[in-house]
Amino acid sequence: LAPGGNSGNPIYDFFLGRELNPRICSFDFKYFCELRPGLIGWVLINLALLMQEAELRGSPSLAMWLVNGFQLLYVGDALWHEEAVLTTMDIIRDGFGFMLAFGDLAWVPFTYSLQAQFLLYHPEPLGLPLASVICLIKAVGYYIFRGANSQKNTFRKNPSDPRVADLETISTATGRRLLVSGWWGMVRHPNYLGDLIMALAWSLPCGVSHLLPYFYLLYFTALLVHREARDEQQCLQKYGLAWHAYCRRVPYRIVPYIY
Ligand SMILES: NC(=O)C1=CN([C@@H]2O[C@H](COP(=O)(O)OP(=O)(O)OC[C@H]3O[C@@H](n4cnc5c(N)ncnc54)[C@H](OP(=O)(O)O)[C@@H]3O)[C@@H](O)[C@H]2O)C=CC1
Numbered sequence: 001l002a003p004g005g006n007s008g009n010p011i012y013d014f015f016l017g018r019e020l021n022p023r024i025c026s027f028d029f030k031y032f033c034e035l036r037p038g039l040i041g042w043v044l045i046n047l048a049l050l051m052q053e054a055e056l057r058g059s060p061s062l063a064m065w066l067v068n069g070f071q072l073l074y075v076g077d078a079l080w081h082e083e084a085v086l087t088t089m090d091i092i093r094d095g096f097g098f099m100l101a102f103g104d105l106a107w108v109p110f111t112y113s114l115q116a117q118f119l120l121y122h123p124e125p126l127g128l129p130l131a132s133v134i135c136l137i138k139a140v141g142y143y144i145f146r147g148a149n150s151q152k153n154t155f156r157k158n159p160s161d162p163r164v165a166d167l168e169t170i171s172t173a174t175g176r177r178l179l180v181s182g183w184w185g186m187v188r189h190p191n192y193l194g195d196l197i198m199a200l201a202w203s204l205p206c207g208v209s210h211l212l213p214y215f216y217l218l219y220f221t222a223l224l225v226h227r228e229a230r231d232e233q234q235c236l237q238k239y240g241l242a243w244h245a246y247c248r249r250v251p252y253r254i255v256p257y258i259y
């Protein structure tokens with residue numbers, strides 16, 4: 001059973017999920033749903049919108065190409081680094097309840113494709129100079145997101161890997177060590193920072209005339225702030241004093257000098 005989804009309150013438990021890894025033989029429903037139907041569905045919806053735009057206006061707009069390309073890269077990255085999802089709190093702690101079932105299967109494909117849906121009905125002229133700036137923002141976000149996630153995953157798999165062996169660490173009572181230099185010495189969740197910068201780059205091709213394309217950025221900020229607080233609590237439980245030492249050493253959570 002999932003640690004969080006067995007509070008005794010049936011509504012809360014239904015939302016978070018009582019069973020941690022519902023399976024039939026070796027088929028794990030949560031693992032499958034987290035990565036396959038929703039993410040692939042999102043890319044297919046985006047592609048359908050791109051094709052519909054081509055049909056309506058002769059060819060897809062530059063803004064539509066950017067949104068499709070950026071989000072395809074994000075989904076491709078998630079599938080390429082598939083094993084990394086096994087260490088996320090969704091897989092380790094959360095049950096497969098309404099939140100993840102609905103989130104994975106409906107929320108992700110239909111709301112994460114909002115920018116492409118918006119562009120179909122509100123075409124946005126985008127010049128090359130602005131498009132280049134947006135690509136640069138996406139590249140910076142991806143560089144931080146991938147760099148931070150890969151550094152942690154490499155370190156967790158093999159701390160003596162030459163790519164991470166020189167990084168400074170703090171020892172914990174569990175025997176695991178916490179990185180305190182490199183990406184994880186900049187803020188306590190550098191991967192969230194990169195993800196948020198990428199989210200901004202997905203919205204910018206839609207212009208600033210409407211709030212709708214920024215829905216993902218706003219929702220995602222709230223989700224990550226909440227997620228960071230949950231992770232913080234779990235790390236405090238797991239690592240105790242060592243976590244306090246890490247927080248003193250790296251005081252900012254997501255955005256350096258701000259939050
Ligand atoms: N697009 C979307 O809708 C969403 C995207 N995401 C993305 O998913 C990715 C994974 O996020 P998430 O699972 O929340 O969390 P993280 O990948 O940040 O993992 C947090 C865990 O990493 C370990 N850790 C924390 N600090 C350190 C450190 N200094 N050194 C070594 N290990 C450390 C701890 O686990 P332990 O010590 O046990 O290894 C901690 O519990 C992120 O890039 C996030 O942006 C997340 C949610 C939604």
Ligand SMILES: CC(C)=CCC[C@@H](C)[C@H]1CC=C2C3=C(CC[C@@]21C)[C@@]1(C)CC[C@H](O)C(C)(C)[C@@H]1CC3
Nearest residue numbers: 034035077078085088090099100102103104107108
């Ligand atoms: C409002 C509501 C019902 C929210 C549910 C939250 C879920 C949509 C998200 C919780 C964690 C997620 C992750 C991804 C997608 C969104 C959900 C399911 C993820 C698969 C996206 C791609 C990333 O590279 C990732 C694999 C790290 C990520 C994992 C967490």
